[in-house]
Amino acid sequence: MDRPTPLLTPSLSILTLVPLCFVRYESLVRLYPGEECGVFAVCGHPNAVTLSTYGLYALQHRGEESAGIAASDGKHPFRIHRGMGLVSQVFDSAALASLSGSMAIGHVRYSTTGSSNLMNAQPIAVVCSQGELALAHNGDIVNASELRARLENRGSIFQTTTDSEVILHLMAQRVGKPVEEAFLWALDQTEGAYALVLMAKDKILAARDPQGFRPLSLGRLDDGYILSSETCAFDLLHVQFLRDIAPGEVISIDGDGVHVLRAPRPIETAAFCIFEYVYFARPDSTIHGINVSQARIQMGRELARLYPVEADLVIPVPDSGNYAALGFSEESGIPFNFAFVRNHYIGRTFLQPTQLIRDFNVRIKLNLVQESVRGKRVVVVDDSIVRGTTARARVANLREAGASEVHIRVSCPPHRFACHYGIDFPDPGSLLANQLTLERIQSYLNADSIGYLNIDGLLRACGSPESSMGFCTACFTGRYPVAFRRGLHKEILERNQLTPLAAK
Ligand SMILES: O=P(O)(O)OC[C@H]1O[C@H](OP(=O)(O)OP(=O)(O)O)[C@H](O)[C@@H]1O
Ligand SMILES: NC(=O)CC[C@H](N)C(=O)O
Numbered sequence: 001m002d003r004p005t006p007l008l009t010p011s012l013s014i015l016t017l018v019p020l021c022f023v024r025y026e027s028l029v030r031l032y033p034g035e036e037c038g039v040f041a042v043c044g045h046p047n048a049v050t051l052s053t054y055g056l057y058a059l060q061h062r063g064e065e066s067a068g069i070a071a072s073d074g075k076h077p078f079r080i081h082r083g084m085g086l087v088s089q090v091f092d093s094a095a096l097a098s099l100s101g102s103m104a105i106g107h108v109r110y111s112t113t114g115s116s117n118l119m120n121a122q123p124i125a126v127v128c129s130q131g132e133l134a135l136a137h138n139g140d141i142v143n144a145s146e147l148r149a150r151l152e153n154r155g156s157i158f159q160t161t162t163d164s165e166v167i168l169h170l171m172a173q174r175v176g177k178p179v180e181e182a183f184l185w186a187l188d189q190t191e192g193a194y195a196l197v198l199m200a201k202d203k204i205l206a207a208r209d210p211q212g213f214r215p216l217s218l219g220r221l222d223d224g225y226i227l228s229s230e231t232c233a234f235d236l237l238h239v240q241f242l243r244d245i246a247p248g249e250v251i252s253i254d255g256d257g258v259h260v261l262r263a264p265r266p267i268e269t270a271a272f273c274i275f276e277y278v279y280f281a282r283p284d285s286t287i288h289g290i291n292v293s294q295a296r297i298q299m300g301r302e303l304a305r306l307y308p309v310e311a312d313l314v315i316p317v318p319d320s321g322n323y324a325a326l327g328f329s330e331e332s333g334i335p336f337n338f339a340f341v342r343n344h345y346i347g348r349t350f351l352q353p354t355q356l357i358r359d360f361n362v363r364i365k366l367n368l369v370q371e372s373v374r375g376k377r378v379v380v381v382d383d384s385i386v387r388g389t390t391a392r393a394r395v396a397n398l399r400e401a402g403a404s405e406v407h408i409r410v411s412c413p414p415h416r417f418a419c420h421y422g423i424d425f426p427d428p429g430s431l432l433a434n435q436l437t438l439e440r441i442q443s444y445l446n447a448d449s450i451g452y453l454n455i456d457g458l459l460r461a462c463g464s465p466e467s468s469m470g471f472c473t474a475c476f477t478g479r480y481p482v483a484f485r486r487g488l489h490k491e492i493l494e495r496n497q498l499t500p501l502a503a504k
């Protein structure tokens with residue numbers, strides 16, 4: 001038996017597709033492999049709201065479920081606008097006119113803990129013992145369920161089912177303490193992945209978890225400071241890049257500038273998410289001194305050395321496969337061309353709600369220029385294979401179009417394990433490489449050969465000037481840098497899942 005049941009691909013007729021057109025937008029927009037979030041913040045700039053809006057446009061690839069901005073002029077209550085959908089759908093002129101101030105934080109969400117609905121959209125704003133606070137979070141807090149149960153037993157009333165909200169409730173417990181101290185105290189109890197921006201009355205605080213799973217960079221524009229998940233947003237806004245917020249570092253920004261509240265952890269203990277370089281981050285971003293597109297080109301070169309093949313043409317699976325395919329072509333000397341045309345109006349590939357819809361989405365996403373592959377031996381380079389939906393459909397296309405051989409090359413190792421640090425990978429049972437051997441994957445995809453980049457090649461491709469810098473590779477290796485409770489899953493904080501602890 002070659003094919004695990006969840007991977008079976010039912011055929012799709014145009015009649016079965018028609019009702020799908022009426023499925024609500026939110027339920028369809030389910031990104032591969034569940035994206036993650038983007039955070040953005042402006043402190044001390046008169047155009048904070050406009051800058052945040054454009055910043056979120058630049059971070060849109062990190063989350064397409066919901067978007068929001070909270071703004072403050074330092075005198076009036078925070079103004080906040082959040083909605084489901086893309087930045088362009090959430091922020092019309094009326095929404096933008098409702099926001100003002102020289103401080104703002106923004107968020108684009110892809111849910112990893114708590115369902116996708118308006119209640120869970122960020123920033124999350126509260127009024128508590130610390131005054132007004134608004135929080136935007138990228139990552140996943142692995143002990144959120146324990147923290148929440150403890151807080152609820154002490155009377156906390158939660159308004160969302162996200163992990164992020166526990167940070168605000170922890171802060172609220174520090175009655176009478178400065179907001180900086182409350183933030184540090186909350187972070188001391190929080191385990192897992194977080195790149196955070198927090199807006200308080202007259203300052204913005206920011207933090208990265210000790211492993212630095214998710215990126216966060218600091219820049220300067222005129223007299224103001226900007227924080228962004230990725231540097232591509234700085235380029236767009238002509239923001240001067242100052243530095244990355246370091247793993248474990250906590251800062252505050254106010255009228256007097258940037259203050260380090262907690263010094264970084266040694267870089268040796270870092271566990272940057274290596275999959276940011278493979279797929280998530282935009283190729284024009286630079287994370288820890290490594291440009292993402294350059295890293296991807298190196299991955300393609302490594303792959304060509306590891307799995308050489310006699311062929312006539314290298315083609316990428318756009319978009320994320322583009323640079324790796326370029327590197328493969330450069331290293332192998334096999335000509336490069338675009339044979340798949342990507343429809344950019346559909347976002348990144350969807351995984352939900354059913355395999356039927358995934359198949360449909362893959363068909364909308366990519367179309368083949370048949371003339372460019374007919375009679376050719378083709379190497380198809382993609383950044384990753386998760387369920388195999390994309391690769392299987394693309395091989396079938398290439399064969400129908402008359403390609404004489406189809407060789408698949410993947411610019412990261414096989415995905416065999418779940419991520420609990422801010423990427424909503426499907427459960428391991430639906431990961432192709434968790435279920436099948438490489439030989440069986442090759443036959444499932446109907447490819448003439450298959451080659452995945454290995455961990456060493458991937459690490460080399462992401463090699464940093466800081467040579468001791470560490471990466472998280474858990475979804476490939478199963479070696480998790482931060483321990484988590486077994487059975488952790490996305491719905492863990494939904495009301496009926498909570499198991500209150502005994503009051504202390
Ligand atoms: O094995 P699967 O489950 O099909 O998932 C893997 C595919 O999905 C991603 O593309 P996506 O459309 O999300 O993004 P991209 O256009 O940025 O590459 C990825 O680049 C692979 O092509
Ligand atoms: N992908 C993310 O970083 C999401 C942040 C947070 N865990 C949420 O689900 O809202």
Ligand code: SF4
Pocket residue numbers: 213272273274275276418419420421422423472473474475476
């Ligand atoms: S498990 Fe994979 S996706 Fe998750 S943080 Fe680690 S490298 Fe990134």
